[in-house]
Amino acid sequence: MDLMYLLELGVNGALSGLMYSLVAMGIVLIYKSSSVPNLAQGALTMVGAYVVLAFADGAGLPMWAAIPLAMITMMGLGLTIERVALRRLAGRPIVMILMMTLGLDIFLRAVTLVIGGGTARPLKIGVSDAPLFLGPLLLNRAYVVGAVVALLLFAVFVFFFRTRRGVVLRAIADDYMASWAVGISVERGVAFSWALSSLVATAAGVLWGSIQGVDQSLSLLLLKGITVAVLGGMDSLGGAILAGIGLGVFEAVASGVLDPMLGGGSRDLVVALVLILTIMIRPHGLFGRHDIERL
Amino acid sequence: MLFRQAGIRHTDYASDRALFPIPADRAMIVALLAFGLLAPVLVSSLALSSYLTPWLVWTSATLGLNLIIGWAGQFHFGYAAVMAIGAYTTVHGVRAGIPWEIAVVLGGLMSTVIGVVFAFAALRVKGLYLALSTLALQFVMDWVISHVPAISGGVGATLQAPAMRLLGQPIKSEVGLYYVALAWALLVTLFMLNLRRTALGRALVAVREKDYAAAVIGVQAFRYKLVAFATSSFIGGVSGAVLIFTFYHAVTPEQFAVNVSIELLAMVIVGGLASIIGSWFGAAFILLMPGQINALIAWIAKLLGADIGIETLAHLPHAVYGALIVGFLLVEPMGLGKLYANVRNYLLVWPFGYARK
Numbered sequence: 001m002d003l004m005y006l007l008e009l010g011v012n013g014a015l016s017g018l019m020y021s022l023v024a025m026g027i028v029l030i031y032k033s034s035s036v037p038n039l040a041q042g043a044l045t046m047v048g049a050y051v052v053l054a055f056a057d058g059a060g061l062p063m064w065a066a067i068p069l070a071m072i073t074m075m076g077l078g079l080t081i082e083r084v085a086l087r088r089l090a091g092r093p094i095v096m097i098l099m100m101t102l103g104l105d106i107f108l109r110a111v112t113l114v115i116g117g118g119t120a121r122p123l124k125i126g127v128s129d130a131p132l133f134l135g136p137l138l139l140n141r142a143y144v145v146g147a148v149v150a151l152l153l154f155a156v157f158v159f160f161f162r163t164r165r166g167v168v169l170r171a172i173a174d175d176y177m178a179s180w181a182v183g184i185s186v187e188r189g190v191a192f193s194w195a196l197s198s199l200v201a202t203a204a205g206v207l208w209g210s211i212q213g214v215d216q217s218l219s220l221l222l223l224k225g226i227t228v229a230v231l232g233g234m235d236s237l238g239g240a241i242l243a244g245i246g247l248g249v250f251e252a253v254a255s256g257v258l259d260p261m262l263g264g265g266s267r268d269l270v271v272a273l274v275l276i277l278t279i280m281i282r283p284h285g286l287f288g289r290h291d292i293e294r295l
Numbered sequence: 296m297l298f299r300q301a302g303i304r305h306t307d308y309a310s311d312r313a314l315f316p317i318p319a320d321r322a323m324i325v326a327l328l329a330f331g332l333l334a335p336v337l338v339s340s341l342a343l344s345s346y347l348t349p350w351l352v353w354t355s356a357t358l359g360l361n362l363i364i365g366w367a368g369q370f371h372f373g374y375a376a377v378m379a380i381g382a383y384t385t386v387h388g389v390r391a392g393i394p395w396e397i398a399v400v401l402g403g404l405m406s407t408v409i410g411v412v413f414a415f416a417a418l419r420v421k422g423l424y425l426a427l428s429t430l431a432l433q434f435v436m437d438w439v440i441s442h443v444p445a446i447s448g449g450v451g452a453t454l455q456a457p458a459m460r461l462l463g464q465p466i467k468s469e470v471g472l473y474y475v476a477l478a479w480a481l482l483v484t485l486f487m488l489n490l491r492r493t494a495l496g497r498a499l500v501a502v503r504e505k506d507y508a509a510a511v512i513g514v515q516a517f518r519y520k521l522v523a524f525a526t527s528s529f530i531g532g533v534s535g536a537v538l539i540f541t542f543y544h545a546v547t548p549e550q551f552a553v554n555v556s557i558e559l560l561a562m563v564i565v566g567g568l569a570s571i572i573g574s575w576f577g578a579a580f581i582l583l584m585p586g587q588i589n590a591l592i593a594w595i596a597k598l599l600g601a602d603i604g605i606e607t608l609a610h611l612p613h614a615v616y617g618a619l620i621v622g623f624l625l626v627e628p629m630g631l632g633k634l635y636a637n638v639r640n641y642l643l644v645w646p647f648g649y650a651r652k
Contacts, residue, residue, distance in 0.1 A: 037423050088625060093363060094422050099564045100624045102557055107617025113610040223434065230427060262442065265450075272434035276416075280429040283420050 008137050008195060009256045010249045015143035017248015018150040022204035023225030024232065024240040025153065026197040032173040032235045033193035036086055039101040042222025043108035044198055048074050048205030050116040050213045053123055063125055069203045078198030082191045109219050117129075120215035125206060146207040153200060154241050169193060223268065227275040233288020243286060247274060297642045314488055319496050331477055335470040344469040344542075346583065351476040352538045353578040355483040357562040359530030362487065363626070364560075365569030366396040366496065367523035368503025370426040373413060373433030374531055374559050377549030380436070381406040381532020382539045383446055386546050387428065388598040389457050398585065403532040408529020409436070414521050433553050453547045459540045483530055487571050499523055500569075561616070565623045566630050573632020580631060584619060585612035 023041055030038045038044075055066035065255050085104060089097050125145075132139040160166045171179045172189040180186055208218055228247050232239025251270050258266040278285065298319045315321045330337065333349055356378060363371045381402035388398030394628035416428040417507035440446050446452050459466045459475070466472060498519045501509035510605040539546045558581060566577020589612045596603045602651070627633055 019470065037427075059405055085621060085625065089628075092628065094426075095568070096564070096624055096628055098370075098423070098426055099560060100621060102560070103617050103620030103624065105617070106557070107614060107621055110610050110613030112608050114614055118607055118610065150513070182496055206404065226427060227431075230424075233421075266437070268434055269438045272431040272438070275431040278450055279416070279424050279431075283424045 001266065002227060004136060006253055006256070009252045011134075011137055012140055012143060013248040013250070013252025015139065015147040015248070015281045016214075016252070017228075017244040017246065018147035018241065019143065019204065019207055019244075020221070020224045020228045021241050021244030022150050022153065022207065023144070023221045024244060025150075025157070025230035025237055026200040026204070027225055027229040028232070028235060028237055028240050029193045031195040032237075033169055034086070034090075034172075034176075034190040036097055037101065037226075038197065038236070039098060039222065039226070040081075040104040040108060041197070041201060041225055042219035043105040044074070044078070044114075044201035045205040045213075045221055045225075046216065046218035047077065047108055047199070048202030049123060049218055050112050050205075051211035052202065052206050052209070053121060053214055054116070057121075067125075069184045070201050070206075074198040075195040076198075078166060078194040079191050079199075083196040085096070085192075087187065087190070088284060101178070105222070107220070109216060113216060114189055118216060120213035120217075123206065123209040123214050125210045127147050127210060130220060140211075142207070142211045146211070146285070150241070150244070153203060154237060157237055165192070212234065223275075224271055227271050229277045229285075230275060230283075232283055233285030234285035235283070235289060239285055239287035246273070250274065297645070299641060300643065305456040319489050331481075335473060343473055348469070348473050348476045348540070349542050350482040350579050350582055351473075351540060351597070352534055353559075353562065353582055354478045355537070355574050356531055356534040356559060357566060357574040357578045358483045359527045359534060360559050361563050361566070361569065361571075361574050362490070362499075362527040362530065363523055364563055365567075366490070366499045366503060367527075368499075368573075369520060369522060369523065370422070370429060371413065371524075371527070372430035372560065373436065373553075374527075375553070375555035376433045376436035376440075376540070377410050377413070377528045378533040378535030378547075378555075379404045379440055379548065380409045382535035382546050382551070383440065384532070385444075385536035386454055386456050386539060395459055399533055399536045402536045403529040406528045406532025406535070407525045410524045410531070411521060413528070414524035416467075418520060420518060425440055430553070430556075433556055436551060437548060444602075447548055453545050455545050456539050456543070476537060476541045478529055480531065482573060484575075486530075487574075495519075495522065511595025519528060534621050561620050564630060565619065567632025568629065570630065570636075572635055573630050576631035576635065580619070581616065585616045588612070588615045616631075 016276065017121070023045055026036050026041045027038050030036055030041075036131055048070060050064050052063075052070040055061050055069050056063055059066075061069070081104060085100055086097070089100055092114045101226070127142050127145050130141065132141045132144060161170055168179075168184055169192065171182075171184055172186050176186045203223070205214075205218060208221060212218075231247060232241070232243030251267060251274075254270045255267045258270070300317060303316060303318075310316065315324060335343055335557055338347065355356050356374070360371060360374045363369050363374075381399075383402075384405040385395075385398045385402035388401050389395055393401070413429055413432055416432065417499070421427065441450055444452075459472070461475070466475065490499075498509070498514045499522075501512065501514045502516045502519050509516050509519075535551065539550075543550060562581045563574065563576040564577070565580050566575070567573030589608065590596075592611060593603060593608060623630060
């Protein structure tokens with residue numbers, strides 16, 4: 001186990017971690033505005049990839065047209081979910097809200113498989129498989145693209161939250177009662193955050209789909225996404241990015257070290273342990289707000 | 296009319312605190328018990344072994360989970376892992392030659408120990424974070440069970456459960472196994488019915504409603520959360536063991552994966568939080584309904600001459616199952632138990648609907 005190998009694991013881990021951040025950013029966007037922990041984000045990611053495939057393979061559109069079209073469709077789906085399912089649960093106990101997002105997760109996954117079929121399909125976005133050499137390091141080109149997209153989206157969000165609409169969303173995140181009092185339409189803001197989150201989910205679905213193929217396993221990104229979101233603080237986008245890098249590096253290095261010892265399959269274990277330790281030691285995450293109720 | 300209350304006067308404390316003060320309820324319970332006891336004669340052996348037995352076992356597990364979520368108000372997203380601990384402990388115990396009755400109690404106790412580990416998460420965080428930490432613990436448990444050869448017998452292995460022997464008598468027939476499941480379900484139901492009127496049950500409800508307020512009136516929230524997790528884990532562990540011995544007859548880690556935890560949660564939610572009859576309904580609904588609706592859809596498609604692919608039919612039950620959860624949360628968040636209570640409340644005063652309910 002030489003240092004170079006660990007460094008390579010770490011750098012590739014950081015890149016894939018930034019792609020986990022894509023899933024986590026979707027969770028954070030919704031949690032910030034409405035305090036709904038969206039456990040259906042994994043399913044949304046999967047649906048996003050399937051919709052892109054439907055436009056690209058089914059309708060025969062080129063990829064540059066299919067992805068924006070899919071994003072618009074997914075924004076519609078996000079708005080529908082918020083309007084039909086989540087808005088009526090506002091103010092209900094959190095067990096109902098969690099169960100609703102879990103139910104949506106099961107429903108979306110199954111309906112996608114009914115319509116799209118369960119066999120894994122490739123999604124080509126024109127990134128070559130050839131590895132990228134950075135000095136002595138061997139990088140996965142698809143991961144580099146994914147990480148760049150994640151950072152770009154984050155930059156877009158940073159600018160967006162400076163605009164008028166972004167300020168409205170920040171106000172809702174800060175105190176929705178006060179926002180109501182000054183005439184902000186909280187419903188519209190929450191709906192908008194669902195649309196944004198679905199857009200991010202589509203991006204995540206396309207990037208992960210291009211790496212591992214489009215099938216049901218895309219929805220398993222939920223565990224990674226939620227871990228990154230909790231680690232970074234459920235309401236911090238910047239936290240999601242940094243936690244994504246951190247979790248990616250840790251997961252890659254730890255499973256690289258542990259796998260030979262334990263006989264493989266330790267990735268999910270590492271992620272679950274990170275989630276437990278975060279909640280036990282610092283439940284508000286790295287950059288979250290300190291208003292978590294505990295006993 | 297049906298649930299006539301006229302002439303029921305409580306002249307002593309015992310009758311006031313009776314589980315079923317209304318004669319109609321008592322008659323219904325007796326009828327249901329009679330059906331339960333005579334079911335092997337009344338229904339076909341296929342229905343007995345593939346519907347009734349699993350329903351009874353899942354009901355016991357649902358009641359155990361409802362104890363934590365419905366009564367104590369704590370989340371548990373890793374209940375299947377707790378059941379797995381009980382199941383594996385019992386199977387290993389019986390294989391090592393311990394009598395079944397003792398092994399099953401040992402399984403329950405082992406689950407209690409592990410369940411208390413889950414409870415330590417509950418002692419630190421609440422709400423969403425408790426849900427996520429129990430979910431993560433489920434993943435860890437899954438991994439440990441499937442990757443430690445001493446527990447699961449190796450990755451991907453199936454462990455055969457030995458034949459059940461109760462008090463030295465081998466129980467092999469479907470009828471015998473059904474009675475074991477029935478006895479366990481009745482025992483858990485009786486426990487839950489009585490829990491409502493004991494100090495423990497009331498303390499749990501106090502903790503659920505507001506733990507600070509409970510602490511103010513002298514209920515130690517810490518202690519009762521631990522007790523709730525321990526008790527419910529015991530029920531879950533024994534239910535897991537009973538499930539293996541009466542229904543699956545072999546144990547693999549996949550039988551207790553994370554989706555099973557979510558299915559149990561769905562049973563609790565669809566049945567109704569803190570509702571005992573709801574838990575019976577919820578388990579039946581989630582267990583049977585997706586398959587039935589799927590059969591219905593297939594039948595309609597055949598009738599219309601439409602061709603539904605094998606793959607579509609394979610995924611449809613899951614879609615139906617997800618839609619059921621979403622639909623129930625939107626239409627009747629308190630679940631089937633509340634629907635039953637509505638009907639019963641209506642009949643309590645029928646035909647004088649204007650009377651006070």
